[in-house]
Amino acid sequence: MDMRKGAPAVVLLSGGLDSTTVLAIAAREAGQRVHALSFAYGQRHALELRYAARQAARFEVAAHEVVELGALGRLVAGATSLVADSPLAVPAAGARDPDSAIPTTYVPGRNTVFLSYALAWAEALGARDIWVGVNAVDYSGYPDCRPEFIASFERTARLATRMGVEAEDDAGVAIHAPLIELRKHEIIARGLALGVDYGETTSCYDPTPAGEDGLALACGRCESCALRRAGFADAGVDDPTRYVPGA
Amino acid sequence: MDMRKGAPAVVLLSGGLDSTTVLAIAAREAGQRVHALSFAYGQRHALELRYAARQAARFEVAAHEVVELGALGRLVAGATSLVADSPLAVPAAGARDPDSAIPTTYVPGRNTVFLSYALAWAEALGARDIWVGVNAVDYSGYPDCRPEFIASFERTARLATRMGVEAEDDAGVAIHAPLIELRKHEIIARGLALGVDYGETTSCYDPTPAGEDGLALACGRCESCALRRAGFADAGVDDPTRYVPGA
Numbered sequence: 179m180d181m182r183k184g185a186p187a188v189v190l191l192s193g194g195l196d197s198t199t200v201l202a203i204a205a206r207e208a209g210q211r212v213h214a215l216s217f218a219y220g221q222r223h224a225l226e227l228r229y230a231a232r233q234a235a236r237f238e239v240a241a242h243e244v245v246e247l248g249a250l251g252r253l254v255a256g257a258t259s260l261v262a263d264s265p266l267a268v269p270a271a272g273a274r275d276p277d278s279a280i281p282t283t284y285v286p287g288r289n290t291v292f293l294s295y296a297l298a299w300a301e302a303l304g305a306r307d308i309w310v311g312v313n314a315v316d317y318s319g320y321p322d323c324r325p326e327f328i329a330s331f332e333r334t335a336r337l338a339t340r341m342g343v344e345a346e347d348d349a350g351v352a353i354h355a356p357l358i359e360l361r362k363h364e365i366i367a368r369g370l371a372l373g374v375d376y377g378e379t380t381s382c383y384d385p386t387p388a389g390e391d392g393l394a395l396a397c398g399r400c401e402s403c404a405l406r407r408a409g410f411a412d413a414g415v416d417d418p419t420r421y422v423p424g425a
Numbered sequence: 426m427d428m429r430k431g432a433p434a435v436v437l438l439s440g441g442l443d444s445t446t447v448l449a450i451a452a453r454e455a456g457q458r459v460h461a462l463s464f465a466y467g468q469r470h471a472l473e474l475r476y477a478a479r480q481a482a483r484f485e486v487a488a489h490e491v492v493e494l495g496a497l498g499r500l501v502a503g504a505t506s507l508v509a510d511s512p513l514a515v516p517a518a519g520a521r522d523p524d525s526a527i528p529t530t531y532v533p534g535r536n537t538v539f540l541s542y543a544l545a546w547a548e549a550l551g552a553r554d555i556w557v558g559v560n561a562v563d564y565s566g567y568p569d570c571r572p573e574f575i576a577s578f579e580r581t582a583r584l585a586t587r588m589g590v591e592a593e594d595d596a597g598v599a600i601h602a603p604l605i606e607l608r609k610h611e612i613i614a615r616g617l618a619l620g621v622d623y624g625e626t627t628s629c630y631d632p633t634p635a636g637e638d639g640l641a642l643a644c645g646r647c648e649s650c651a652l653r654r655a656g657f658a659d660a661g662v663d664d665p666t667r668y669v670p671g672a
Contacts, residue, residue, distance in 0.1 A: 243500065249492040250545060257549035280587050287545025290585045294541040298497060298534025302504035322585040330581040337574040338537045340527050 183209040186240070187307035188296045191216050193229030195406055196311035196357055198379045199369035203356055204309045205237045206372050212239040213303060215296055219288070220251020220261040222268065222384055225394040229380045236378070243299070250291060258285045260383060268384040268397075271404035280319050281401065283383055289322035290331065293353065297335050300351055306341065309354045316362035316405045328355045362409030370415065377418030381406040386422050398425025430456040433487070434554040435543045438463050440476030442653055443558035443604055445626045446616035450603055451556045452484045453619050459486040460550060462543055466535070467498020467508040469515065469631055472641040476627045483625070490546070497538060505532045507630060515631040515644075518651035527566050528648065530630055536569035537578070540600065544582050547598055553588065556601045563609035563652045575602045609656030617662065624665030628653040633669050645672025 187210035191197045205212050216230040227244055234242035251261040259266035259282040266282050274281060289312065296308045312323040321327060332353040336342035342350030357365050369376065381402045385394035396403050398421045410417035434457035438444045452459050463477040474491055481489035498508040506513035506529040513529050521528060536559065543555045559570040568574060579600040583589035589597030604612050616623065628649045632641035643650050645668045657664035 243496070245496040245500075246493075249490070250542065253490065253492075253542070253546045254549040278587070278591065280590070284587060285545075286548035286586065287541055290541040290544055290581065291538070294534055294537040295497065295500070297537055298532075299500045301533035302501040321587060321590045324584065327581065327584040330577070330584050334537065334574065334577040334581045337571065337577050338569040339533065340525070340531060340568060343527070343568045344525065 184211060185307065186211045186213060186303045186305040187309060188213050188215055188300045188303070188305055189239075189309040190292055190296055190311065191230045191234060191242070192311075193226040193231075193233060193379060194311070194381045195369075195376060195379045195409070196313055196365060198233045198374055198376075199365050199372070200309050200311040200356060201233055201237050201239075202369055202372035202374050204307075204354075205239070208307075210307060212237065213299065213305065214239045214242040215292075215299060216242070216244045217247050217292060217295070218244055219247040219285075220255070220263055222260060222262050223380070223382060223394070224262070225385050225387060225392075226380050228393060229378060232378050236375070245295060247291065250288070254286045259283055260285050268400050270399045271401040280321065283318060283401065284320050289320075289327070293331050293335070297339065297351060301339050301341055306351050307354060308351060309356070311357055312355050313357045313360065313362075313365070315359060316409065318401050325355070325358055328353055328358065361412070362405055363412035366409050366413040366415065375418075377420075388420065393420075395420050395422045396425065397422060431458060432554065433458045433460060433550045433552040434556060435460050435462055435547045435550070435552055436486075436556040437539055437543055437558065438477045438481060438489070439558075440473040440478075440480060440626060441558070441628045442616075442623060442626050442656070443560055443612060445480045445621055445623075446612050446619075447556050447558040447603060448480055448484050448486075449616055449619035449621050451554075451601075452486070455554075457554060459484065460546065460552065461486045461489040462539075462546060463489070463491045464494050464539060464542070465491055466494040466532075467502070467510055469507060469509050470627070470629060470641070471509070472632050472634060472639070473627050475640060476625060479625050483622070492542060494538065497535070501533045506530055507532050515647050517646045518648040527568065530565060530648065531567045536567075536574070540578050540582070544586065544598060548586050548588055553598050554601060555598060556603070558604055559602050560604045560607065560609075560612065562607060563656065565648050565652075572602070572605055575600055575605065608659070609652055610659035613656050613660040613662065622665075628666075635667065640667075642667050642669045643672065644669060
């Protein structure tokens, strides 16, 4: 991987545990000049964008863009429980559809759209590195979090762009997914070593706004909460997540 | 190709010559139930969206969505002449950058973003066919119009989606680019045979609004105008395009 120190890079940042860890890796380990990219797509958990802004500030990114993708949420609302307009409820952890290994929280096309925007911005910036916090171990089985998807998107991105066609080393853009084969507790350990404050991240799919500061109280029952909670337990560190009472 | 008659399909529709021809092929030849998808991305030639709406009505599509991608235009404005916010002017046909075979009218990531939205909508609709009017013969050398890009995006799309993972025939979505190897005059002949009214399409990158109806007068000097004009000449049919006086 060609991760040049000081070079511009685009980091997909949701404000969650995984993407914040990737932000820390890109900024502190790789030493890149981070352009953070977040999306408002009508997600139920739009509160995550406040966390994304806090983390962008904490890691002193060169730029942070929040792109409005309201149309995406509208186009897919009938096919995912994760957007606020959906008629479907967010399922509890473990409550799987008997007809599918992929839960309803899967959002059609989401990571492809997100990475496409990252690609467009990267090319305009002259950035060759795109970072994404997908994980294919402690995850919900989303097809667009798997290594084969990321590798294929990278090949497509190189064919799609001027930099891919004209790069002297034939490389073009690189998609870095440093968490993809890690267990959740390994992700947490890596982030803690880089100074991530996980109390300032949110993973819940169905959060409740907290009165005093408008931040999120996690539901404690969705799959994302379950994976996160188990990660802290397995890492042997206190879970800094604020849950709704009783969760 | 599995293009089932009566099945839902997503057609990328700009209101230009190529995408309108593809609309005619999808609707009339393949007999699919078309969901047309257009984008407002800050393009200089946003007038094309009026043509897209007219063509969507003419071909009686099941739905026509115009997605606002203003952020895309903003993110890439420094790297393309095709968006209204760009400091670059649209070059005249043939006026190439000596350092690059790809002209400044190339928009970073555009077709990847467009196809990603089409993919998201297709999956939500249960559509397995996506149609796009890219062409790699009489074209401007954009990397994301080449057959290898389309083939790679199709592979990525199958890996990205529930339908790709769960399709019994392992196929998932198909990206149809029926014009990709055609000359412009062949595209025109094919569209005329399907009843396309090319006077109701626009290809110009830098059009002038016409007083009476708000439609576009083509500049006659950009590369898109040059390719279109030559196509009508080679097809041996009258060019129905309305040009600015003197063009």
